[in-house]
Amino acid sequence: MSGPMLDVQNLSVTFQSDGGPVYAVRDLSLRLAPGEVIGIVGESGSGKSVTMMSVLRLLDTRRTEISATELAVDGQSLLGLPARALQDLRGPVVSYIFQDPLTALNPLLTVGRQLTEGMRRHAGLGRAEARAKALDLLRRVGIPAPELRIDQLPHQLSGGMRQRVMIAIALACDPKLLIADEPTTALDVTVQAEIVRLVQSIQAERGMAMVWVTHDLALLARLADRVVVMYAGRIIEDAPARTLYSSPAHPYTAGLLASTSRIDDPFTEQTSIPGMPPDPRRIAPGCSFAPRCTRALAQCQTVVPPLVQQPDGRRLACFNPLPEAHT
Amino acid sequence: MTAVPVIHAKGLTVEFGVRRSVLTGRKAGAVQAVSNVDLTVDRGETLAVVGESGCGKSTLGRALLRSVPIAQGRLEFMGKDITELEGDALRAARHQFQMVFQDPYASLNPKMKIFETLAEPLRVHTTDSAATIRERVMDMMAAAGLAPDFASRYPHEFSGGQRQRVAIARAVILRPDFVVADEPLSALDVSLQLQILTLFRQLKSQFSLTYLFISHDLARVFGFADRIAVMYLGKIVEIGTAREIYAAPAHPYTRALIAAAPSPDPARGTERDALTLRGELPSPANPPKGCRFHTRCPLAMPVCSEVEPQMVGLGGRHAAACHLVTPG
Ligand SMILES: Nc1ncnc2c1ncn2[C@@H]1O[C@H](COP(=O)(O)OP(=O)(O)OP(=O)(O)O)[C@@H](O)[C@H]1O
Numbered sequence: 182m183s184g185p186m187l188d189v190q191n192l193s194v195t196f197q198s199d200g201g202p203v204y205a206v207r208d209l210s211l212r213l214a215p216g217e218v219i220g221i222v223g224e225s226g227s228g229k230s231v232t233m234m235s236v237l238r239l240l241d242t243r244r245t246e247i248s249a250t251e252l253a254v255d256g257q258s259l260l261g262l263p264a265r266a267l268q269d270l271r272g273p274v275v276s277y278i279f280q281d282p283l284t285a286l287n288p289l290l291t292v293g294r295q296l297t298e299g300m301r302r303h304a305g306l307g308r309a310e311a312r313a314k315a316l317d318l319l320r321r322v323g324i325p326a327p328e329l330r331i332d333q334l335p336h337q338l339s340g341g342m343r344q345r346v347m348i349a350i351a352l353a354c355d356p357k358l359l360i361a362d363e364p365t366t367a368l369d370v371t372v373q374a375e376i377v378r379l380v381q382s383i384q385a386e387r388g389m390a391m392v393w394v395t396h397d398l399a400l401l402a403r404l405a406d407r408v409v410v411m412y413a414g415r416i417i418e419d420a421p422a423r424t425l426y427s428s429p430a431h432p433y434t435a436g437l438l439a440s441t442s443r444i445d446d447p448f449t450e451q452t453s454i455p456g457m458p459p460d461p462r463r464i465a466p467g468c469s470f471a472p473r474c475t476r477a478l479a480q481c482q483t484v485v486p487p488l489v490q491q492p493d494g495r496r497l498a499c500f501n502p503l504p505e506a507h508t
Numbered sequence: 509m510t511a512v513p514v515i516h517a518k519g520l521t522v523e524f525g526v527r528r529s530v531l532t533g534r535k536a537g538a539v540q541a542v543s544n545v546d547l548t549v550d551r552g553e554t555l556a557v558v559g560e561s562g563c564g565k566s567t568l569g570r571a572l573l574r575s576v577p578i579a580q581g582r583l584e585f586m587g588k589d590i591t592e593l594e595g596d597a598l599r600a601a602r603h604q605f606q607m608v609f610q611d612p613y614a615s616l617n618p619k620m621k622i623f624e625t626l627a628e629p630l631r632v633h634t635t636d637s638a639a640t641i642r643e644r645v646m647d648m649m650a651a652a653g654l655a656p657d658f659a660s661r662y663p664h665e666f667s668g669g670q671r672q673r674v675a676i677a678r679a680v681i682l683r684p685d686f687v688v689a690d691e692p693l694s695a696l697d698v699s700l701q702l703q704i705l706t707l708f709r710q711l712k713s714q715f716s717l718t719y720l721f722i723s724h725d726l727a728r729v730f731g732f733a734d735r736i737a738v739m740y741l742g743k744i745v746e747i748g749t750a751r752e753i754y755a756a757p758a759h760p761y762t763r764a765l766i767a768a769a770p771s772p773d774p775a776r777g778t779e780r781d782a783l784t785l786r787g788e789l790p791s792p793a794n795p796p797k798g799c800r801f802h803t804r805c806p807l808a809m810p811v812c813s814e815v816e817p818q819m820v821g822l823g824g825r826h827a828a829a830c831h832l833v834t835p836g
């Protein structure tokens with residue numbers, strides 16, 4: 182039996198800001214099996230991007246404190262790995278699709294150049310071979326007239342096409358793990374649906390593991406095997422998708438699900454979560470969700486609920502979870 | 509006798525980037541952001557406008573408030589023709605219509621305390637005394653769910669949701685007859701979106717407001733709007749009550765929008781995939797001939813690339829522009 186594709190243990194990330202330390206990620210542990218697709222969901226500022234970026238050491242470390250007892254991809258520990266060796270993993274082992282394609286693409290290099298760079302370095306392909314493969318990939322991600330697009334610069338493409346190019350680049354070296362950080366948030370639902378379907382079919386065909394980061398629970402419903410919910414820098418619930426959508430156990434998960442817009446049932450009145458997410462610079466004792474939680478007990482105000490493995494396969498951090506829904 | 513609608517637009521057209529060729533005098537390079545739109549907004553209703561990015565939603569909203577030039581067509585506000593209104597008369601009419609924007613940060617003056625932000629429109633457009641203004645501002649803050657001590661603070665001290673509350677309070681404080689809200693939820697997290705929708709609802713019943721509510725989140729507006737207008741490349745392709753459109757979407761584009769909206773239910777069928785659109789919105793500078801949707805329509809027929817379909821009534825308040833639609 183093979184080990185996890187991604188193994189993160191006890192990750193904490195703190196930024197030094199002018200307003201004091203920002204506790205962005207707190208004691209986060211997460212494992213991903215080979216070929217598994219997980220979704221990481223949470224509201225703005227909950228620490229989704231910082232978690233994923235610290236795995237690949239993509240954060241600017243000058244005013245950042247990162248600690249972890251393990252950070253490993255495909256059995257290889259990244260802790261203390263020299264930058265060069267880390268560089269060798271990016272592409273063939275793990276690839277990243279960023280939240281904002283414009284900042285992630287090099288504005289001065291053609292689409293083709295950016296696509297073939299990794300293939301030539303990692304797989305040692307020749308120029309013509311790499312170009313042929315690049316054209317193939319562009320076609321595969323649904324870019325019309327790839328022979329024309331391959332020699333264009335990023336600004337000559339629409340937002341949807343740039344995001345497709347990002348996906349093609351991420352897939353160029355056949356990674357075993359793909360991390361996609363809100364790859365469709367800026368796009369129309371129509372384009373989003375097409376890109377999700379595309380990534381899904383490529384994932385299934387190659388059996389690659391995938392982490393899909395989003396703030397939209399609805400998007401993950403058909404995409405993820407497992408959904409991890411973050412709140413204020415912590416994982417508060419982690420469950421198989423079917424379990425999570427049919428019987429959320431954490432009051433925040435339930436609240437998030439209840440406020441997600443429902444195209445399948447749009448006329449039923451929805452209830453919102455009262456209040457606002459906490460300021461990551463002012464971390465109160467106890468459960469971070471307690472000030473907004475209708476189920477909070479006295480101990481929730483003072484003790485941080487630990488993330489505990491449950492008999493039904495989920496992990497949960499709550500002292501007073503919702504009772505199991507029997508449907 | 510039926511009540512006079514708040515907005516009545518006929519053949520409304522807005523063009524950008526129009527240049528005249530020196531040689532031929534013909535118009536060149538124009539984008540018809542809004543093209544020959546007929547639209548009525550009744551007093552007290554919420555009309556949602558949905559469609560993909562670039563289809564002309566914001567431009568339509570601005571045109572109805574007379575804040576972009578109208579190239580063709582006619583616009584009535586409360587039964588009065590305002591198509592040609594200019595100068596002082598337009599400025600005087602302006603306080604009767606207001607706009608709320610997507611980005612609450614950009615729409616608030618960062619150097620103004622919340623009290624000043626809310627008091628300013630009253631100072632400009634009313635003769636209220638300082639005491640009355642103070643009272644109206646504090647009442648409005650309470651109605652918008654803002655604590656009284658926020659009055660002396662600046663926008664940067666607030667979260668996105670609170671700033672949106674301030675922006676809405678400012679838009680509503682003059683009791684306008686018509687409010688255009690342009691994607692007021694899309695910068696907010698889901699848990700705050702519902703709070704802000706609730707605020708829109710409360711203010712509407714408290715001050716008998718009429719809304720044009722622009723959104724790309726179709727699922728969200730079904731439960732909120734009375735009627736929905738679906739736009740594609742500058743045209744309204746379907747309009748009807750939320751229930752009419754949900755129960756029987758007539759235009760293939762509307763059906764595709766509904767099919768593309770994700771639902772938080774892993775078991776929800778895959779049959780929707782058949783309706784998924786291919787490709788992206790064509791350039792509005794060069795819209796397809798015939799039906800503007802025919803290049804992406806899964807049901808397009810030969811006639812669709814030749815003849816532009818007209819709006820056909822489907823019974824009730826429901827209408828759609830598609831060659832496959834037959835009058836109901
Ligand atoms: N370089 C930085 N310096 C200081 N604070 C930072 C930095 N990067 C992120 N943060 C803070 O860390 C927290 C977590 O940020 P992160 O980007 O991971 O959130 P997210 O869940 O990805 O949110 P979003 O949905 O908005 O992308 C936030 O409070 C953010 O402001």
Ligand SMILES: Nc1ncnc2c1ncn2[C@@H]1O[C@H](COP(=O)(O)OP(=O)(O)OP(=O)(O)O)[C@@H](O)[C@H]1O
Nearest residue numbers: 524525539541560561562563564565566567568792
């Ligand atoms: N001031 C302007 N000058 C030139 N073109 C413009 C201007 N404003 C809008 N347009 C163009 O008009 C068309 C409609 O734009 P509009 O902003 O109304 O779309 P929208 O439906 O509101 O899109 P979004 O969902 O992205 O806000 C687009 O092609 C846009 O590029």
Ligand code: SF4
Nearest residue numbers: 799802805812830831
């Ligand atoms: S008119 Fe034709 S092309 Fe247009 S939407 Fe209807 S079927 Fe499709």
Ligand SMILES: [Mg+2]
Nearest residue numbers: 229230231280
């Ligand atoms: Mg992020």
Ligand SMILES: [Mg+2]
Nearest residue numbers: 565566567690
């Ligand atoms: Mg707009």
